[in-house]
Amino acid sequence: MPTIPTELQVRRARDADLPEMARIHHASFPSISMTLEERISYFRNDPRLPLEDHWVCERKGRLVGGFALYNFRMQRGRTPVPVGGIGMVAVAPEARRQRIAYWMMLRAVQIMDQNNIPVSSLYPFSHGFYRNLGWGVIGKTNQYRFPPGTLPAHPDRTQVEPVRTYDDQTAVMACYEKFAAEMNGLLLREEPVWFERIFKSQLCYAYKNSKNETEGYLVFQYRPLPAHEHLTAVDLKVNDFVWLTDAALKGLIGFLAAQSDQARAVILCDQTELPLEHIVSDPTMAGGRNNWDFGAETTWTGSGLMGRIVNLRKTLSTSRLGPGSGRVTFQLKDELNPLNQEPLTVDFEAGKAMFPKGATGGVLWKCDVAVMSSIWWGALKLADAKHLGLVELEGEGDLTFLGKLFSLPKPICYDYF
Ligand SMILES: CC(C)(COP(=O)(O)OP(=O)(O)OC[C@H]1O[C@@H](n2cnc3c(N)ncnc32)[C@H](O)[C@@H]1OP(=O)(O)O)[C@@H](O)C(=O)NCCC(=O)NCCS
Numbered sequence: 001m002p003t004i005p006t007e008l009q010v011r012r013a014r015d016a017d018l019p020e021m022a023r024i025h026h027a028s029f030p031s032i033s034m035t036l037e038e039r040i041s042y043f044r045n046d047p048r049l050p051l052e053d054h055w056v057c058e059r060k061g062r063l064v065g066g067f068a069l070y071n072f073r074m075q076r077g078r079t080p081v082p083v084g085g086i087g088m089v090a091v092a093p094e095a096r097r098q099r100i101a102y103w104m105m106l107r108a109v110q111i112m113d114q115n116n117i118p119v120s121s122l123y124p125f126s127h128g129f130y131r132n133l134g135w136g137v138i139g140k141t142n143q144y145r146f147p148p149g150t151l152p153a154h155p156d157r158t159q160v161e162p163v164r165t166y167d168d169q170t171a172v173m174a175c176y177e178k179f180a181a182e183m184n185g186l187l188l189r190e191e192p193v194w195f196e197r198i199f200k201s202q203l204c205y206a207y208k209n210s211k212n213e214t215e216g217y218l219v220f221q222y223r224p225l226p227a228h229e230h231l232t233a234v235d236l237k238v239n240d241f242v243w244l245t246d247a248a249l250k251g252l253i254g255f256l257a258a259q260s261d262q263a264r265a266v267i268l269c270d271q272t273e274l275p276l277e278h279i280v281s282d283p284t285m286a287g288g289r290n291n292w293d294f295g296a297e298t299t300w301t302g303s304g305l306m307g308r309i310v311n312l313r314k315t316l317s318t319s320r321l322g323p324g325s326g327r328v329t330f331q332l333k334d335e336l337n338p339l340n341q342e343p344l345t346v347d348f349e350a351g352k353a354m355f356p357k358g359a360t361g362g363v364l365w366k367c368d369v370a371v372m373s374s375i376w377w378g379a380l381k382l383a384d385a386k387h388l389g390l391v392e393l394e395g396e397g398d399l400t401f402l403g404k405l406f407s408l409p410k411p412i413c414y415d416y417f
Contacts, residue, residue, distance in 0.1 A: 001338045002106060010107040013054035013066065018043060020063040021056065028090035047192035048417070054088075055111070057104050064095035067104050069111065070417055072121075073188045075180040076377075077320045077408055080188060084112040084310065086122040087417040105133050109310055109336045118314040119373070121307045123416065130306050134334055136374035138185070138411050139305030141269045144276055144298070145285040148236070149260035152279055156207070156247055157254025163204040163217065169194065171214035172206055179242045183272070184378050185411030202239060207251040216248030218255065225264065236263040240414050241270070253279065270299075271412035305413050309373045312340050316353040319376070322408070324401030325349045327362025334369040348405055363395030363402065378408030 004010065013021060022039040034042065043051055049068055057065040070085035086108055091100045112120055124130045127137065163172055173194055180186035198204060198219055206217035219240035225233045236259055243249040256266045265286035270276060277283040277298045284290060288297035309315045312330060327347050334340035345359045367375075371390045374380035382403045385391040393399060 002335065004103045004106060007059055008064075008100070008103055009058045010055055010104055011058065012052045013043075013056045015051070017056050017063060018051075021054065021066055024063065024066060024090050024092045025088065027093050029088070047190070047196045055104070055107070057091075057100055057107075059095070059100075063092065065089075065091040065100045065104055067108065068417070069108060071117070072415075074119075074121075075186050075188065076184055076411075078181055079318075079320045081119060081319055082117045083187070084108070084115075084117040084120040085187075085417050086120060089122075089125070101129075102133070105130075106336050109134075109308075112310045113314075113337060113339070116314060118309070118311055118318050119307060119376075120310055121305055121413070123304060124306050127303065127306065131370050132335070133308075134336055134369040134373070135306035135308040136368075136370035136372075136377075136380070137303045137305075138307040138374055138377040138379040139271065139303060139413060140379065140410065141271050141302045141304055142273075142299040143302065144268045144270060145235075145265045145287070145300075146256075146268070146276075146280055147260070147286050148257050148263050148266050150280040150282050151253055151257035151266070152250075153257045154250040154254030156251035157258055159209070159247075159251050160205050160207050160218075160255040163199070163206050168206060168214070169199055169204075172204060172217045175206070175214050175217055175244060176240070176242055178244055183412055184409045185413050187413060187415045189415070198240070204240075205252075205255060207243070207248040207255075209245070209247065215245045216243035216252055218242075218252050223267075232262055233264050234262060235265045235267055237267045238269075241268060271410065273410060305411075307373045307377045307379075307411075309340070309369055309376060310337065312344055312369075312372065313355065315376060316346060317355075321348060321351045321353060322404040322406060323351055324404035326401045327359070328402065329360060329362050329364050330372070331364065331366045332369045332372055333367070337369070340369055348401070363393055363399060365402070366392040366394075375406050377411045378406065379411055382406060 018040045022036040025039050049070055053069050055067055055069060056063050067086055068088040072083040072085045073080045074083045089101055163169055202219050202221050204219050206214045209215050218238055220236055220238045222234040223237055243252060283298045284296040285298055290296055325348055329343050329345045331343050332340045347354045347356055367390060371385055375382055375385060
């Protein structure tokens with residue numbers, strides 16, 4: 001098992017670190033247009049992350065890197081699960097390609113395990129890098145780019161209104177919570193997060209039914225085209241797309257359709273596998289090709305978020321599982337957490353995992369922790385993992401209960417970090 005070199009110390013950030021943290025952040029994320037002062041203020045005032053949840057890596061008295069460890073909670077199968085969100089992984093330019101990021105991620109896994117955070121997620125700079133460290137792909141996005149005029153102009157759009165008052169905002173927050181309970185993977189948001197990251201900086205419009213109840217909403221931003229191309233034209237990028245009823249879905253789509261005189265394209269990243277190509281008058285996306293291979297080029301598909309089981313035993317005991325019953329012995333490969341490498345025998349019964357002392361046997365399930373993570377999240381079906389040679393199963397009898405244990409809708413996430 002790897003051990004962090006003694007010359008490196010990974011510790012919580014403190015006030016005196018801020019100037020160096022800002023320097024490393026600036027060098028690592030230059031496209032974020034903030035001065036060094038603004039970066040320091042951001043570290044101090046981020047509603048999702050107190051300064052002490054930033055971690056820094058020190059070598060011989062100098063900071064060489066840092067990362068953020070968010071304490072998120074995710075809705076999974078109607079149960080909130082603590083998630084360690086990793087973000088802002090940054091290494092000083094003078095210290096790159098010396099495994100600083102590697103050691104920081106090892107330390108992050110140790111910290112999460114010590115704090116009983118069973119799973120972790122992150123947006124990778126390189127999927128391969130994090131794959132080797134045990135994070136598996138859990139996010140899949142179809143990015144639609146509709147010319148708004150190709151969307152149906154549902155009359156229900158007249159019930160979509162701007163969210164202006166605190167009551168409206170409260171209704172939107174409640175709507176998201178209900179939606180999250182039905183979906184898999186959405187992060188729960190505290191009120192300050194809503195205000196700082198959504199209501200203050202983005203546009204929010206809600207669909208209300210005849211009783212004035214909020215049944216859906218959209219959060220979006222305009223991406224203006226360069227002024228020399230057009231004076232007012234924009235692309236409209238939808239960030240939250242939330243609907244509880246069919247009427248709300250239609251109303252919100254009608255609202256987007258009505259933006260056709262200003263918006264060149266509605267950019268909508270769908271993760272729910274809603275087949276939106278069936279409602280447009282032409283499924284060719286804005287700027288899309290028509291050719292033999294595609295027919296109409298409808299979406300771009302991406303693999304985004306990655307997830308990791310920090311501790312398999314804690315993950316199985318804190319999460320609700322499907323209705324499969326039977327005994328399984330897991331044998332995972334995990335370079336960073338030795339506890340996950342020890343064979344773990346589990347009796348599953350009616351959605352619960354039990355860990356009989358000293359037991360062995362049952363189906364033998366062998367895979368890498370990254371693959372196990374994708375399966376637990378509901379992003380990869382066990383049957384597909386088996387076909388693709390990612391999981392080995394050894395055992396007799398009917399193994400269909402295994403697939404049922406981890407059968408969940410595909411995970412989605414609307415938050416970036
Ligand atoms: C991305 C970033 C964090 C990587 O940090 P780092 O400390 O240089 O990363 P590491 O040294 O641990 O690993 C980087 C690669 O160098 C390789 N490497 C490290 N030390 C090496 C050495 N001595 N010889 C050869 N290769 C080496 C690693 O194996 C790894 O390769 P891989 O991607 O093929 O696995 C850093 O480049 C950075 O801050 N970039 C800008 C911000 C960014 O993209 N952040 C990530 C957001 S998720």
